[in-house]
Amino acid sequence: MAAAQVVRSEWTKIRSVASTVWTLSLAVVVTIALGMLISALSRSEFDGMGARDRLSFDPTFISFAGMSLGQLAMVVFGVLVVSNEYSTGMIRTSLAAVPQRGTFLFGKIAVATVLALVVSLATSFAAFFLGQAMLGEHRASLGDDGVLRAVIGGGLYMTLIAVFSMGVATMLRSPMLSLGILVPFFFLISSVLGYVDATEEVGRFLPDQAGSRIMQVVPPVDDDTPYGPWGGLGIMALWVVAALVGGYALLKRRDA
Template identity: 70%
Template sequence: MAAAQVLKSEWTKIKSVQSTVWTLGLAVLFTVGLGFLISLLAKDQFAKMNARERLFADPTFTSFAGTSLGQLAMIVFGVLVVGNEYSTGMIRTSLAAVPRRGTFLAAKLVVAGLLAFVVALVTSFVTFFVGQAALGPYKASIGDPGVLRAVIGCALYMTLIAVFAMGVTMILRSPMLSLGILMPIFFLLAPILGGVEATRKIGQYLPDQAGTKIMQVVAPEDNTAPYGPWGGLGIMVVWVVVALVCGWLVLKRRDA
């Protein structure tokens, strides 16, 4: 099967499954809605800050607070894109049509990754402008140093979350098992390790803890990470690459 046909096939699979489309819609809703609400509540907090506290205030990062919930939907999207093939048995048909498993995986990653990035990019810009409107006089401008990088970085972060979930699901070959592992990692393990002083040095190298640095314009006062925004994103990319390579090896060596 020609590459164009493989890409078209993967696009057809994604758009024909309503649950995958809905998860992207929920990612937008959660990220924008929660970001607006938290920015609105933070407006009074910004007004009460003293001079020192305002040095570490980051209105841009505040507007991206909704990504903590939006990434949940992106994880589910990544899991479903891969996991639906295994849960329905469609993986056998797919691999029969595309025997070259590397081509099959690459096409799935390209189509799902590009779709996730387009949705995430639109979401990040909308989230930023909506959040800054809620902050009123304490808002940041898209032209301020580091702001555009943070906005685009938010889209990159959300996309990488989805792709990482795809890699993990390719390894585990089960949507339920994948969600059962990814959810505790991102919503229990990472916050606990990152929030406890004794384990913070370990937690800061987890994919989400490192990746969210790209969305920060101002480093927090208690920042101890030995890397900057791009370094944090680089650490997350390493996690994603490892997951994808392992997923490809499992796909290559095991029967459908």
């Protein structure tokens, strides 16, 4: 089967599965709604902040507060895109139709990545503009230094979260196992490693912590992170590449 046919086939699979559509919709709603809520709360608390907190006040990053939960939906989306076929047994049919496993995986990842990118960029811009509206006089402008980079970076960050999850799901094949590893990894292990002094240096190089740097415009006071916004996104991209390479290697070696 030609690559174009594989892409069309994968697009049909994604849009015909209700769970993937609902997960993307949930990512949009949660990210925007929570970002607006946190922005409104930050506006009301600004006058009571100390001088140190005001120095590190980052209106752009605050509007992305909802991504902490929105990325969970992107993790689920990434896992479902890959592992749905394993859980239903359709993977055997798919691989029989496309015996070139590299072409099969590329088509699936490419279609899902483009879809995730479009949704993520739209979500990031919406979260920014609506969040700034909630911040009132404390808002940032898209033309301010570093803001456009942060907003575009927010979309790239959510996309990379989804693609990383696709790579892990390709390796593990099981949706429950994939989610059982990815959810604690992002929402428990990464947080613990990042906020405990003894492991903080390690935590900084995990994909979510490194990648989220791209969304920061105002760095925290006394910040000593050894990389900048694009460097952090580059570290995250390396994690994604490693997951995809691992997924492809295992897909090529084993039976469906």
